[in-house]
Amino acid sequence: MISYTRSVLLGGAFATLFAGAAFAQTSWDMPTPYGDGIFHTQNIRQFADDVDKATGGDLKITVHSANSLFGHAEIPDAVRDGLVPIGEFLLSRLANEDPLYGLDSIPFLASSYDASAKLWSVSRDEIAAKLAARGLTVLYAVPWPGQSLYLRKEVTEPAQFEGLAFRAYNVASERLAQLLGATPTQVEETDVATAFTTGRVEAMITSPSTGANAKAWDFVTHYIDVQAWLPNNVIVVNTEAFEALPEAQRNALREAAAAAETRGLEMSKAETAAKIGELEAGGMIVSKPTEAVAAKLQEVGKTMTAEWEAKAGASGQAVVEAFRNK
Incomplete structure (x- = not known):
């Protein structure tokens, strides 16, 4: 048990309460x-x-x-x-302890602020x-702002993802690349610009904030606003x-x-x-996904959601069902 009638020293006291009718600050x-x-x-x-x-x-x-x-x-x-x-x-940093903590990071389950x-x-x-x-x-x-696609070329059909070197930085992004038919390529955040410039990767998924801060227009040309997940x-x-x-x-x-x-x-x-405005100002072509690409992404989302539900068990399945029925 932690006592809140004394100070806990860690750069200063964090809780000092006194019993009685009056409470100190x-x-x-x-x-x-x-x-x-x-x-x-x-x-x-x-x-x-x-x-x-x-x-x-x-x-x-x-x-x-x-x-x-x-x-x-x-x-x-x-x-x-x-x-x-x-x-x-x-919150999703705790997903290794319980899958439910990673619910908001399932790609294409909730792909808008309303969702x-x-x-x-x-x-x-x-x-x-x-x-x-x-x-x-x-x-x-x-x-956070939704995670969206950054590409070195225009993609209007799902088949265009096939074989693309797709930046992977964790298990979920690797699985996402695989389901799109792309080739997952491990690239650390600090190496992203070099990897694109040298052709080692051709696509990635990240937020508009990260893209704008990294001046993504220096190494990619297209941004597709898919808002894959909003952690x-x-x-x-x-x-x-x-x-x-x-x-x-x-x-x-x-x-x-x-x-x-x-x-x-x-x-x-x-x-x-x-941040999307900054991407446009930097010269990137910003667009929504075509119907064909959107349909493929939804298919990927259903697969990854089903895989998540298998890990999460009955409680996780119940939450997803409640989301779908709301």
């Missing part, structure tokens, strides 16, 4: 993986400000961005173990229950720390979280539009 440290220029971090800083104002300064959250307090992979356990009371991480929101609404309770078993309470989630970042709080707060502060956290989830979704949509 509570200070929480919050690690996030991303830099201050990323919209997720900007949204979190607004969330922290909202909590500060709603509690009259009684609950203060100090945001530690860009892995400055904990590395991304360490954040879930750091919150669970009470080293910090609150944190942010990419992503629907998928989160039907899976949230199940995911929250699994995180609760780890001692974590879900506050809110915000999706969620999730913000969680240590359940024991949360329950130790006065009711008014718990309510303030919930209300600020609800506002952050709504605001974050709109920020993600704005990010998508802005």
Whole structure:
């Protein structure tokens, strides 16, 4: 058990509560993986400000961005173990522990913001229950822009994927390439530009944010906006720390979280539009998939969803069924 009547030293105290009628100011440290220029971090800083104002300064959250307090992979356990009371991480990073955590990263299951929101609404309770078993309470989630196709040539027919050297960086992207008839080619992120320039790869899938930041127009010509999946970042709080707060502060956290989830979704949509605009400004040809390509991608999505359901078992199948029927 973690005591919240003393400070936990890790760059400062994160929770100081005193018993009695009056509560002293509570200070929480919050690690996030991303830099201050990323919209997720900007949204979190607004969330922290909202909590500060709603509690009259009684609950203060100090945001530690860009892995400055904990590395991304360490954040879930750091919150669970009470080293910090609150944190942010990419939900699908936990998919090796339970397939349900990777639900939002199944290609072409939820290929739009509306579908992503629907998928989160039907899976949230199940995911929250699994995180609760780890001692974590879900506050809110915000999706990244959708993953889309970058190519060195125009592709209007599924057959044109056949034999293409397709960048693979994990098991899912390798399987995606195989189902498209492409040749999966392992390329690290730092080598992407060189791999395209030398012809070692001819296609990849990533977000418009990553593409724009990498100046993808220097090495590819076409962007097909397929939004294959929109992975969620999730913000969680240590359940024991949360329950130790006065009711008014718990309510303030919930209300600020609800506002952050709504605001974050709109920020993600704005990010998508802005970054696609940068790709166009850089000279790339931006398009939607043709009917034939869209049909092939949906076929791939059905196959990968079925493979995921086989791993996830009855609970995962029930969530997918609820999504399809909503």
